[in-house]
Amino acid sequence: MARLLVPLVLLLFVSHVSVAQEDGVEGELHIEGYYALEFQGFFQNPQDSRQASNNLSLVLEAEMVSEWIYDDSRFVFNAMPFYRLDESDNKRTHFDLREFNVLLVNDDWDLRIGTSKVFWGAMETVHWVDIINQTDFVEGVEGESKLGQPMINYNFDTEHGWFEFYYMPYFRKRTFPGIDGRPRNIPFIDGDEAIYESSKSEWHPDLAMRWSKSLGEADVGISQFYGTTREPSYVPVIIDGEVVLHPFYEIIYQLGLDLTLAIDDLLVKCEALHRHGQQPDNDFQMVAAGFENTRYGWLETDMDLSYIFEGLYDSRGSNPLNPYEHDVALGTRLTVNDINDVIVVTSLIIDLHDSTTVFNFEGSRRIGDHWKMVVEGRSFWNVPSSELPLNSFRNDNYFQIGAEYHF
Amino acid sequence: MKLPCSTLLLVVLGGGLNAFPLSTIEDDDLAARKGLEIVTESKLRDTGYKDFVTTVTMTLKNKQGHSSTRKMTVRTLEELDKGEKALILFTSPADSRGTALLSYSFKKEADKQWIYLPSIKRVKRIASGNKTGSFVGSEFSYADISPQQLEKYTYKFLKEEKYQNMDCFVFERFPKEMKTGYSKQVIWMDKEHYRPWKAECYDRKDKLLKTLTTNNYDLYKERFWRPTMCYMENHQTGKSTTIEFHSYKFQTGLQEKDFDRSVLKRLK
Numbered sequence: 207m208a209r210l211l212v213p214l215v216l217l218l219f220v221s222h223v224s225v226a227q228e229d230g231v232e233g234e235l236h237i238e239g240y241y242a243l244e245f246q247g248f249f250q251n252p253q254d255s256r257q258a259s260n261n262l263s264l265v266l267e268a269e270m271v272s273e274w275i276y277d278d279s280r281f282v283f284n285a286m287p288f289y290r291l292d293e294s295d296n297k298r299t300h301f302d303l304r305e306f307n308v309l310l311v312n313d314d315w316d317l318r319i320g321t322s323k324v325f326w327g328a329m330e331t332v333h334w335v336d337i338i339n340q341t342d343f344v345e346g347v348e349g350e351s352k353l354g355q356p357m358i359n360y361n362f363d364t365e366h367g368w369f370e371f372y373y374m375p376y377f378r379k380r381t382f383p384g385i386d387g388r389p390r391n392i393p394f395i396d397g398d399e400a401i402y403e404s405s406k407s408e409w410h411p412d413l414a415m416r417w418s419k420s421l422g423e424a425d426v427g428i429s430q431f432y433g434t435t436r437e438p439s440y441v442p443v444i445i446d447g448e449v450v451l452h453p454f455y456e457i458i459y460q461l462g463l464d465l466t467l468a469i470d471d472l473l474v475k476c477e478a479l480h481r482h483g484q485q486p487d488n489d490f491q492m493v494a495a496g497f498e499n500t501r502y503g504w505l506e507t508d509m510d511l512s513y514i515f516e517g518l519y520d521s522r523g524s525n526p527l528n529p530y531e532h533d534v535a536l537g538t539r540l541t542v543n544d545i546n547d548v549i550v551v552t553s554l555i556i557d558l559h560d561s562t563t564v565f566n567f568e569g570s571r572r573i574g575d576h577w578k579m580v581v582e583g584r585s586f587w588n589v590p591s592s593e594l595p596l597n598s599f600r601n602d603n604y605f606q607i608g609a610e611y612h613f
Numbered sequence: 614m615k616l617p618c619s620t621l622l623l624v625v626l627g628g629g630l631n632a633f634p635l636s637t638i639e640d641d642d643l644a645a646r647k648g649l650e651i652v653t654e655s656k657l658r659d660t661g662y663k664d665f666v667t668t669v670t671m672t673l674k675n676k677q678g679h680s681s682t683r684k685m686t687v688r689t690l691e692e693l694d695k696g697e698k699a700l701i702l703f704t705s706p707a708d709s710r711g712t713a714l715l716s717y718s719f720k721k722e723a724d725k726q727w728i729y730l731p732s733i734k735r736v737k738r739i740a741s742g743n744k745t746g747s748f749v750g751s752e753f754s755y756a757d758i759s760p761q762q763l764e765k766y767t768y769k770f771l772k773e774e775k776y777q778n779m780d781c782f783v784f785e786r787f788p789k790e791m792k793t794g795y796s797k798q799v800i801w802m803d804k805e806h807y808r809p810w811k812a813e814c815y816d817r818k819d820k821l822l823k824t825l826t827t828n829n830y831d832l833y834k835e836r837f838w839r840p841t842m843c844y845m846e847n848h849q850t851g852k853s854t855t856i857e858f859h860s861y862k863f864q865t866g867l868q869e870k871d872f873d874r875s876v877l878k879r880l881k
Contacts, residue, residue, distance in 0.1 A: 238710055271881050282881050309879060313870065316879050325735040350733065361875065368875045420725070420874060425738050468725070471742030502746035503794060508850070510746050543747040545673045545681035547709075575682070575706045612707035 237613075239268035239286075242580075244608040248388065250601040257388040258294030265290045269305070280311040284322075286354075290345070297384035297397070298344040304354045315362035321354035324372075326416060326429055328464040328475040329494045330514050331535035331553055335462035335477045337431050338414060340378040343397075347389050347584070347599065348566065353378045367419035374412040377434045380453060389584075389602035391451065391595055393442070399452040401441060402434065410434050410457065423469060429462040435484055437527055458483040473498040475516075491521040492528070496535070504540075512539040514553070526594040529564070533557050546572045562596055563587040576613065582606040641769070648768025648784040655807040656763050662837045664690045664867040668704075668859045673751050676851035682706070683749055689760065690867050696720050697760035698872040702880070703749075713877055718760040724791075726755075729877035736877050745794030752823060752845040752854040756793040765791050771799070776810055779803040795822065806830075808838045816849075823847050833863045 242265040252259070269286045286305035292298035307320025324338040338355055345351035358373045382397030383390035404410040412433025419426055438453035459482045467474040476495040482488065496516030504511040514537035518530040525531060537553035550569040557563070567583040583605040589596050671683045684705035690698045696719040703712045711731035718724050726739040744756035769785040781801045788795070796819055801811040808830050816822040827840040843856040870876075 238707065240708065273881070282879075284881050309881070311879050323734050325733055327735075361879075363870065363873060363875060368873075423723070425874075466738045468723075468738055468740050470723075471740050473738060473740050498740075500740060500743065500746070502743055508747050508750075508852075510743075543750040545675050545679060545750060547750055572681075572706060572708060576708075578708050610708070612710075 234272065236271045236273075237268060238271075239266070240578075240610050240612040241266045242608050242610040244606055246388075246604050246606045248602060248604045250603065252388055253392050253598070253601050254385075254394075256385050257390065258386045259388075261295070261388070262293040263290060263298070267304070278312070282309040282311070283307075284309065295344070295384045295387035297382065298387055300342075300344065300381060302342065302353050304352075306354065314364075315360065317361075318357070318359040321356045322359065323352050323354060324359070324370075326427060326462065326464060327477055328425075328427075328466045329477050329496070329516055330498065330537060331516050331555060332477075332494050332518060332530060334492050334494060335427075335429060335464050335479055337429075337436055337460060337462070338372060338374070340380055340436050342381050344381040344383050344387065353381070367417050370414075370416040370418075372412075372414040374414070374433065375409065377408040377410060377412065377455070379408070379455075380436070380438060382453075389599045389604070392598040393449040393451055395440065395451045395453060397453060399443075399450075400438070401452055401454045403454070403456040404434065408434070423467055425466045425468075427462075427464040429460075429464075431458070431460040431462070433457065435481075437484075439485055440526065456484050471499055471501075487522050493519045508543040510541040510543065512541075513537065514539070518555070524592070524594065529562075529593065529596045530555060530557075532559060557593065560588070560590050560593060562589050562593045564596065576611055578610040578612065580606075580608040580610060582608075644770045645768060647770035648786075649763075651770065651782050651784055651802065651807070652763045652766075652768055652786075655802065655809075658807050659837055660691070660693070662691055662834070663864045664688070665833075665837075665839075665861055665863045666865050666867070667839075667861045670857045670859065671749070671751055671753075672855045672857075674853045674855075681750075683709070683751075688867055688871070690869065690872050692869070694720070696762055698869075699760060700872055700876070709749075711880070713880065715872065715874065715877060716755075716759055717872075718762055720762045720764045724759065727874055727877065729880075734878070736874060742792060745792050752847045752852055753856070754794050756791070756795075757825070757845070765789055773804070774801075776801045776803070779805070779810070781810065806838055808840075821848055831861070833861055837863060 244263045244265065246261040248259055267286065267288045272283045274281050284305045284307055288302045288304050290298060290300055303321050305322050307318050307322045310317045325336055327333045327336045339352035341349045342351040342353045343349060355374060355378060356376045361368065361370045379397060379400050382395045385394060410433060414431040416427055416429035434455050435458040438455050440451040441454045442449050443452055460479055462479040465476045474497050478493045480491050494516055498512055498514045500510055500512040502510050516535040518533045518535060520528050520531035523531055533555050535553055535555045540550040542548035548571045553566045555564045565585040565587065570578060570580045572578050585603040586596055586599045589600045591597050666688050669685050669687055672680055674680045682705065683703065686702045686704060688700045692698065696717065698717050701714040703709045713729040716724060716726045723741045725741060728737050728739055730737060744754060746755055748755050748758050766786045766788055771783045771785060774781060774783055781803050783799065783801055786798045786800055795814045796817050797815050799813040800809055802809045810827055812825040813821055814823040823845055825843060825845045827843050829841040830838045831841060832838055839858065839861050841858050846853045
């Protein structure tokens with residue numbers, strides 16, 4: 207425990223040394239971030255009696271940025287350590303360098319060396335094309351949190367669009383909850399026991415590129431990735447008479463498209479990908495398409511209400527890697543536009559074949575200048591035992607209350 | 614975004630006015646033409662600023678008198694014949710620090726906007742129909758804080774009258790197609806420098822919704838007037854928002870590439 211507390215204390219120290227600055231001044235180190243206390247409550251008994259019930263967790267994320275100009279080039283150093291201390295799950299207690307890189311910005315190009323995070327995509331309920339970073343899965347089953355990816359990233363701008371190139375010398379394993387973790391897959395996935403298709407294991411050099419451009423009302427991106435899949439397949443192993451899954455990382459090629467079309471109040475969106483080299487199908491496609499519409503000044507109030515419809519399709523059909531193989535997602539986002547910036551987001555993802563439903567809720571409100579309350583909930587309804595991988599979460603309806611202090 | 618105060622109100626009457634009698638003009642055509650002349654002259658006087666950077670404190674007050682503050686840096690680029698581009702970077706409150714809004718205002722085409730969400734490093738397109746929506750909870754709408762393109766409105770000159778001891782033109786402005794949330798705005802602009810001082814904003818039922826007032830103009834580069842404060846009061850909800858401008862720097866050398874979508878990803 208003491209070992210785990212050291213980084214936390216260090217981070218707390220750093221956060222208090224910092225002086226809040228209005229503007230980045232050249233050469234000065236600029237520190238910001240937040241800490242959060244989170245409580246998770248579950249409504250039912252776990253499927254596996256070793257799994258925890260209610261849970262407390264402490265998070266600290268700090269970001270240090272320093273910037274200087276030399277000979278018409280701008281250099282930015284960016285470090286973002288992240289640390290979570292979890293009451294129940296020692297796998298969820300983890301440290302990561304979300305960012306630790308130097309960025310060199312020149313007129314038409316920039317170069318980033320170090321660990322960083324990149325987002326590709328257009329949709330709200332799934333991010334399928336997004337592939338550069340590994341999912342920090344212990345942070346949440348929705349998979350929004352990502353691990354810092356070591357990379358050399360070179361980007362340049364031309365009149366024909368924005369080109370991004372990535373060389374990624376080291377692969378990050380997906381994080382998985384420990385035996386005590388909840389929600390987690392059943393059977394247990396032992397994330398440490400990774401198996402690689404490549405003989406170089408996590409040192410396989412991965413490559414990626416993306417072209418993007420804003421063409422009139424459309425924003426288009428086309429991306430390619432060759433390397434270790436971020437989304438593993440699983441190999442069952444019997445250990446002490448119990449089935450345990452070991453993640454199997456294959457070498458894949460992925461071609462991706464993301465598209466957003468802005469038509470008046472409407473955003474029409476699409477993400478599609480083709481992936482080669484991942485079993486059992488070897489070749490498959492995934493497509494998500496839909497729209498987002500916003501009512502500004504909804505019902506003659508100051509509030510804005512967005513509603514989201516997204517159709518989700520996976521050519522593999524029912525499979526243990528993606529629960530949304532023929533689903534529709536319905537979502538709303540209510541922006542209250544009050545002084546506390548209250549925002550409430552809900553979504554329902556419904557399987558069209560067996561009506562398995564995942565319900566997500568998230569609400570946040572600022573309190574004063576530094577505090578923020580965040581309430582989350584997730585529910586899994588009508589989950590038949592055949593619905594992979596959601597059947598693992600059948601008893602794991604939960605809510606989470608978090609208090610964040612931003613500095 | 615050139616701030617509302619500076620822009621909304623930038624419209625001023627121009628040359629040709631002396632030819633008209635000072636009394637209320639009856640003829641609609643004439644009033645429309647005179648209104649347009651005023652705004653055109655105002656725009657002309659502000660043309661050539663190239664770019665400017667300003668830091669802004671926005672204070673929101675609700676009906677109960679509780680307040681909350683947002684701080685941001687605003688960079689604006691003038692693109693002759695095309696329109697204007699603006700990049701707003703939030704510096705406070707702490708949880709929204711790093712959020713950025715990039716907007717292109719075009720003279721003719723529909724405007725474009727993107728928001729940058731630093732927590733997930735995502736650049737997200739925003740539908741251009743958002744003009745009526747509140748800007749970060751304030752009484753200013755996105756339309757209010759976006760650079761104003763005079764081509765997107767029609768005008769009607771009303772009268773001349775004294776406002777704070779200044780001789781002012783008073784005219785109405787109506788959105789052509791763009792949704793602004795207002796059926797019309799009545800604008801007071803001084804005759805000497807064509808600076809907007811007050812704008813009454815009417816809702817779709819033609820009821821007075823908000824009043825914008827600007828204060829303490831300073832002159833930059835011996836040509837460009839900018840206010841140091843704007844105040845928007847909502848008469849229907851009792852809420853208000855004050856914007857203070859802490860510094861303006863003109864002609865800092867910003868270029869088109871500084872307003873490309875990709876800059877959002879390389880701010881740090």
